[in-house]
Amino acid sequence: MRFLLDELPFFLELLVSGLLIGMMYALVALGFVLIYKASQAINFAQGEFVMFGGFVVAASMRYHGLSLVLSLALGFGAMVVIGLLMERLVLRPLTGRGVIAIIMATIGLASILKGLLLLIWGPLSVNIPLPIREEPVEIFTLLVKLVAVVGAIISLVFLAGFSFLFLRSRLGIALRAVADNQTVAQLMGIDVRHYFALTWVTAGVVATIGGVMWGNMIGADVHTALIGLKVFPVVILGGLTSVPGAVLGGLIVGAVENLAAGYIDPFVGGGTKDFVPYILMILALMVRPYGFFGEQVIERV
């Protein structure tokens, strides 16, 4: 009992900081979920989007001496352009060729972004200084990084705003119609291309937000792309097609991996964070193949 009480603060601290990071996983996963919903394509470049968006901001500040605001604008701008180009140069010519072709194209895009980054700016890790206090803040006696709190709040606002948009607006209905049946959506006069572009642009924008947060916490470089590997467990847990599912998946992955790392890493010398999410993912697949919120195929009885 005594032991448990002593452990509690450590446990809570791991839990809370894990949940905060989890919100950012959820945000990055939002881009993935939207693309999957709209076109059933799996975006293997989502991690590279985080890397590239974040690094454009980092490099603009460090290497080109630009202000934070201008650098952010460049980072978001770069990802918007990449999203639009993706639709124009890849998706449009591949119309009607099946989803595998698009998935392959995203793998290609991932390599291109990595190569481009190394080619232009080199391999050094660059920190993104943000006007947020470095020292941990105390929340209910727990110490957490302020940037993680800010990141989680931004993620939450973004996710909530998007869910609202997705449910209520004309744009949301059109986007869901495209997700439901592309051909028939065209019959309604919905220009499917615009909505595909929108999903890719959104994926780029949310990835950039994640990239900046990570760039601030651990520095931006090509390895930031590994965050893409967390996105799979997150979306498999939550169901590939669900925004609330992505949030829940993000929170679970963030919390569990952080707890596991806190308790197991000291004995094995690190690396727990890299595989625990996948153990979770496999367990989830065995229990709930559609995830917590995944769309089941409607069967009428």
Added chain:
Amino acid sequence: MLTLQNVEVIYSKVILVIKGLTLEVPEGGIVTLLGANGAGKSTTLKAIAGLLGAERGEITKGGIGFNGHRINDRTPAEIVKLGIALVPEGRQVFEHLTTEENLLAGAHTRRNLAEIRRDIDLVYQYFPPLAARRRIEAGYLSGGEQQMLAIGRALMSRPKLMLLDEPSLGLAPMLVQEIFDIIAQLNQEEKVTVLLVEQNAAMALTIARYGYILENGRIVLDGTAASLRDNEDVKEFYLGLSEVGRRSYRDVKHYRRRKRWLL
């Protein structure tokens, strides 16, 4: 209002499906396009609606005109805005959207919210079962309700011309009757011109004024509904068959029928 001049459609650059089809739909009319499985009926409608691109199909010859516009190379969205709405084969409602959201999606090309609301109510008047199911995901509606929704959704773009692809498919005879009555009513009251694709020739010829019979990508016969009803071939191969299990029966007679019409 709608004219197809010698239209040829090829899929994937090699599969010739429509082989010089000429057809006309006058303003205010109901015209039916009849034909067996694989004749090219759906392909014809997709060509008009601008949907071939998504299936790697292409209009390689001829012209499609609508109210003086040549619409061969228009996008589906442009064609909807010109006033053509397609009710696709097999209904194809947006399963994960509610009934009402399906109708809203149908109104995508329109801006005036008050008018859209009025038209939603109008659709509910024509199809009362939909009103009771407005908050239900469309995937859970019955087949008949889904067909009503598909038609209602097409109406939401305020079309001048409605293309219907086998609305009777998989519905009980009573319901088919009801749907066809409503189509005739929409034609009368809402002044919607109709091009109706059907295998159920008996039903189609009760509401259509003119009909074309499509075989293997070619029109083999056309005439007023009355003349088609009296035609011996139509009687034997379409009207007769439509009372038996058409799909299996038809295949047996396929060879004989083709021979008679082509010679």
